[in-house]
Amino acid sequence: MEHIIHRVWRRPFTHFPRTLILPKRNHSGRAEHTPCTPSARPKPALLMSRLYQSSNLCDVGQDGRLSAEMTCKSQRLMQQAGLIHPSNPGCYYYLPATVRSMEKLVRVIDQEMQGIGGQKLDMPSLCSADLWRLTGRWDLMGKELFRLTDRHGGDYCLGPTHEEAVTTLVTHQIFSYKQLPLLLYQITRKFRDEPKPKFGLLRGREFYMKDMYSFDVSEEAAHQTYESVCQAYKQLFARLGLPCVQVQADTGNIGGTLSHEFQLPADAGEDRLLLCGNCSFSANVETVSSDGTDCPQCKTGTLVESKGIEVGHTFYLSKKYSEIFKAEFRDAQNKIVVTEMGCYGLGVTRILAAAIEVMSTEEEIRWPGLIAPYQVCVIPPKKGSKVDEGTALGEELVHALGETLPHMKGEVVFDDRTQMTIGKRLKDASKLGYPYVIVVGQGALEETPKFEVICQQTGETVFLSKDGLLDLLGRVETV
Numbered sequence: 001m002e003h004i005i006h007r008v009w010r011r012p013f014t015h016f017p018r019t020l021i022l023p024k025r026n027h028s029g030r031a032e033h034t035p036c037t038p039s040a041r042p043k044p045a046l047l048m049s050r051l052y053q054s055s056n057l058c059d060v061g062q063d064g065r066l067s068a069e070m071t072c073k074s075q076r077l078m079q080q081a082g083l084i085h086p087s088n089p090g091c092y093y094y095l096p097a098t099v100r101s102m103e104k105l106v107r108v109i110d111q112e113m114q115g116i117g118g119q120k121l122d123m124p125s126l127c128s129a130d131l132w133r134l135t136g137r138w139d140l141m142g143k144e145l146f147r148l149t150d151r152h153g154g155d156y157c158l159g160p161t162h163e164e165a166v167t168t169l170v171t172h173q174i175f176s177y178k179q180l181p182l183l184l185y186q187i188t189r190k191f192r193d194e195p196k197p198k199f200g201l202l203r204g205r206e207f208y209m210k211d212m213y214s215f216d217v218s219e220e221a222a223h224q225t226y227e228s229v230c231q232a233y234k235q236l237f238a239r240l241g242l243p244c245v246q247v248q249a250d251t252g253n254i255g256g257t258l259s260h261e262f263q264l265p266a267d268a269g270e271d272r273l274l275l276c277g278n279c280s281f282s283a284n285v286e287t288v289s290s291d292g293t294d295c296p297q298c299k300t301g302t303l304v305e306s307k308g309i310e311v312g313h314t315f316y317l318s319k320k321y322s323e324i325f326k327a328e329f330r331d332a333q334n335k336i337v338v339t340e341m342g343c344y345g346l347g348v349t350r351i352l353a354a355a356i357e358v359m360s361t362e363e364e365i366r367w368p369g370l371i372a373p374y375q376v377c378v379i380p381p382k383k384g385s386k387v388d389e390g391t392a393l394g395e396e397l398v399h400a401l402g403e404t405l406p407h408m409k410g411e412v413v414f415d416d417r418t419q420m421t422i423g424k425r426l427k428d429a430s431k432l433g434y435p436y437v438i439v440v441g442q443g444a445l446e447e448t449p450k451f452e453v454i455c456q457q458t459g460e461t462v463f464l465s466k467d468g469l470l471d472l473l474g475r476v477e478t479v
């Protein structure tokens, strides 16, 4: 069977059409470099007219059927821009630009998780009911679980979280205390049968989540690990420029004794938070028992209510799962001891949508610069205009960017729809929120060519020479 699949699938790849997006490859598999002469100037690699996105730029709001379902800004903007496309309730196609952004976000998360010793793995989405019955969650989770039965009558669920799976995995080995802490994480699709999926990627039934699980030798060590994960989360959100707050939270059906949520304050948020204006106290309303507005921590401040989008959650689990599955280690006296666990989630697709929700205007998408799908859009003049020859300069510029700034490789889109005015294309670029838009206009034809650079994050416009531009973009962080 495997052999047949191999034969069937292999053929199309050997005859795969070469497109402008794929560099031509020689027999050694390396990309060929075409010498750069005026007559054989390479075309910019990423042409707007070829990207599966721009043709979707339309006013979805005019479609009555769709606008009725548009429940928040990020959903509307992402659908209008062709970043996502709805399939069935709570499920979306993630279109190419979204996948680029998500892959960047995943790289940033990897950096932060591996920075505190996290090791990445990948666990099955099909989870056996037997494991979930052992912890009692097969019944406890109720209708939230997507359940299915295989041909042998075995019950399974599509994993919404993996405490059972990861704990049973590590049970296969008794650790030495010297091997702990152990931090395992994955970034995979999760499933939850939401009663009312809404808000686009903010509350879907199928979504990407980073879930990490820690195993420690003692409660004290587990608390240290817990704190290091919280610090890594704070650093992650700081790098993304998202003003998240860490709030006390309820442990829900995950269990455990200590829990925090990382909340991004936003009107579209479904969680109600209480923040103290005087000290660092912040909590989910669910966890605050007093009805008053006085801060329980500093006693002098007043609690102010705010709405938030939950983008991360941390739990100290103690031995809730490790005891059931016998996840154990040998201590210094060679005694077998049950490990202390923690689990830590980040809503990957939710962070993406939440960032768009809080950073964008009603009409224009803004991204955390680090994870924007593309960093730069170059807009050459309209075909047949007085400054038509600027197009060649624009192409040269894109080429120079690629040659001089390796970190900008694949980050520069050339808007070759030259039948359209600069103004119209500029409007599209503003809607999509490239951090930098470069207009090749009149100034580019002067003796010392100047390019108009619009920094969408700050709204500033500057005129820069090619060197000035290279200097500016050379300092942009990409991931």
Ligand SMILES: [Zn+2]
Pocket: 276, 277, 278, 279, 280, 281, 295, 296, 297, 298, 299, 300, 301, 302
């Ligand atoms: Zn306070």
